[in-house]
Amino acid sequence: MKAVKDFDYIVAGAGIFGAIVAQQLAQKGHSILVVEKRDHIAGNIYSYTDKETGIEVHKYGSHIFHTESDEVWDYITKYADFNDYVHTVNTRYEGKLYPMPINLDTVNLLYGTDMGAEEVEKFVANEAAKEKIENPKNFDEKGRSLVGSKLYEAFLKNYTEKQWNTSAKNLSAEILKRIPVRYSHDNRYFMTAKHQGIPKDGYTKMVANILDNDKIEVRTGVDFKDIASKIPADKKIIYCGQVDQLLDYELGVLPYRSLRFEEEKSTNSLGEAVINEASADVPYTRTHDYKYYQIHQPEIVNQKMSYLCREYPADFKKGGEAYYPVNNEESEALYQKYVELAKEKYPNMVLGGRLGAFRYWDMDVAIKNALDLAKTLD
Numbered sequence: 001m002k003a004v005k006d007f008d009y010i011v012a013g014a015g016i017f018g019a020i021v022a023q024q025l026a027q028k029g030h031s032i033l034v035v036e037k038r039d040h041i042a043g044n045i046y047s048y049t050d051k052e053t054g055i056e057v058h059k060y061g062s063h064i065f066h067t068e069s070d071e072v073w074d075y076i077t078k079y080a081d082f083n084d085y086v087h088t089v090n091t092r093y094e095g096k097l098y099p100m101p102i103n104l105d106t107v108n109l110l111y112g113t114d115m116g117a118e119e120v121e122k123f124v125a126n127e128a129a130k131e132k133i134e135n136p137k138n139f140d141e142k143g144r145s146l147v148g149s150k151l152y153e154a155f156l157k158n159y160t161e162k163q164w165n166t167s168a169k170n171l172s173a174e175i176l177k178r179i180p181v182r183y184s185h186d187n188r189y190f191m192t193a194k195h196q197g198i199p200k201d202g203y204t205k206m207v208a209n210i211l212d213n214d215k216i217e218v219r220t221g222v223d224f225k226d227i228a229s230k231i232p233a234d235k236k237i238i239y240c241g242q243v244d245q246l247l248d249y250e251l252g253v254l255p256y257r258s259l260r261f262e263e264e265k266s267t268n269s270l271g272e273a274v275i276n277e278a279s280a281d282v283p284y285t286r287t288h289d290y291k292y293y294q295i296h297q298p299e300i301v302n303q304k305m306s307y308l309c310r311e312y313p314a315d316f317k318k319g320g321e322a323y324y325p326v327n328n329e330e331s332e333a334l335y336q337k338y339v340e341l342a343k344e345k346y347p348n349m350v351l352g353g354r355l356g357a358f359r360y361w362d363m364d365v366a367i368k369n370a371l372d373l374a375k376t377l378d
């Protein structure tokens with residue numbers, strides 16, 4: 001086995017970000033060792049085929065590829081053939097389904113009306129004005145001031161409170177810039193996406209294709225810390241993990257929200273890939289039925305069996321699965337201190353990926369940022 005010191009670059013993390021940086025560096029002629037602490041590549045976009053049903057399971061929650069960028073699309077389609085899946089979502093509230101984001105039909109269904117576009121626009125504005133909230137002090141007031149109490153309580157309040165495990169009155173008004181309301185029947189979730197779809201052979205195969213290069217060696221089940229002592233001081237490192245973990249939480253723990261997934265094979269198909277769960281008495285926020293992503297395989301979609309997954313928000317504990325960073329002034333200051341500390345300890349390290357950057361990034365943003373970073377490396 002080649003020694004760690006003999007590679008030009010070390011990449012910690014075989015998610016989409018680390019894989020692309022490695023691939024771009026390999027294209028420039030460098031040799032790269034990719035270490036991944038999990039026993040599989042692809043990071044949080046990892047998916048696998050359930051043997052019994054042939055359904056592609058998204059192990060860390062539903063992932064739908066969507067982008068407005070031709071550059072990102074041109075890059076990623078070299079490594080995967082995408083189907084034509086277009087994402088739509090219904091929200092279940094008190095037993096009924098409503099299109100999400102809120103559109104003409106959502107409003108009419110909730111109020112039992114039959115209004116046209118102009119009427120609905122005036123109606124929602126009037127509902128919002130009735131609240132008489134000029135300077136909303138928290139998320140709850142902001143939501144009511146934007147669309148009125150009925151829409152807010154049905155589609156935002158409970159969902160948000162479940163996600164954050166706190167009253168919406170304790171959350172900042174800043175989190176909620178706007179609530180998109182469409183005055184049409186358009187129910188596409190990613191309305192502005194120029195390209196969207198699901199890789200026909202799954203996300204893991206897509207990442208494996210990116211990493212498939214003679215100049216890249218991937219070692220799974222290896223934490224960066226396992227090899228850190230063997231890395232010469234001048235070796236270049238791209239680190240795609242949590243910086244607080246890397247530095248043994250010396251300054252404290254960066255805050256995240258986590259998730260718990262409950263999976264079940266069942267004949268109770270949803271009839272669609274995702275339903276948001278907005279009722280207060282339903283403890284999970286989303287139900288997924290993965291087979292509906294495989295529209296290129298009608299035999300998979302049309303079988304009786306479904307692979308369901310219920311997504312529960314969970315508190316994040318040190319060392320647990322970090323899903324959504326809690327970005328605020330305090331956490332940003334802590335993150336910046338960690339960045340400085342990392343520079344002192346690892347002068348040749350670049351922090352990358354969603355964990356290294358302490359940011360929520362969709363896949364297309366991770367891809368774009370990986371391509372941009374690689375351009376700066378020689």
Ligand SMILES: Cc1cc2nc3c(=O)[nH]c(=O)nc-3n(C[C@H](O)[C@H](O)[C@H](O)COP(=O)(O)OP(=O)(O)OC[C@H]3O[C@@H](n4cnc5c(N)ncnc54)[C@H](O)[C@@H]3O)c2cc1C
Pocket residue numbers: 012013014015016017018035036037038041042043044045060061062063064065066222223224225240241242259323324352353354355361362363364366
């Ligand atoms: C629930 C959920 C749903 C999402 N849905 C969508 C979606 O529908 N569409 C979309 O575009 N985006 C979605 N995303 C975002 C998507 O998951 C990210 O854009 C993507 O995973 C970012 O890739 P990454 O490589 O930056 O990070 P990751 O995928 O997290 O990869 C980082 C890798 O580094 C490894 N690692 C960490 N520390 C170490 C260490 N010390 N040593 C070795 N390895 C280490 C980790 O194990 C991991 O494999 C979703 C995110 C979440 C949380």
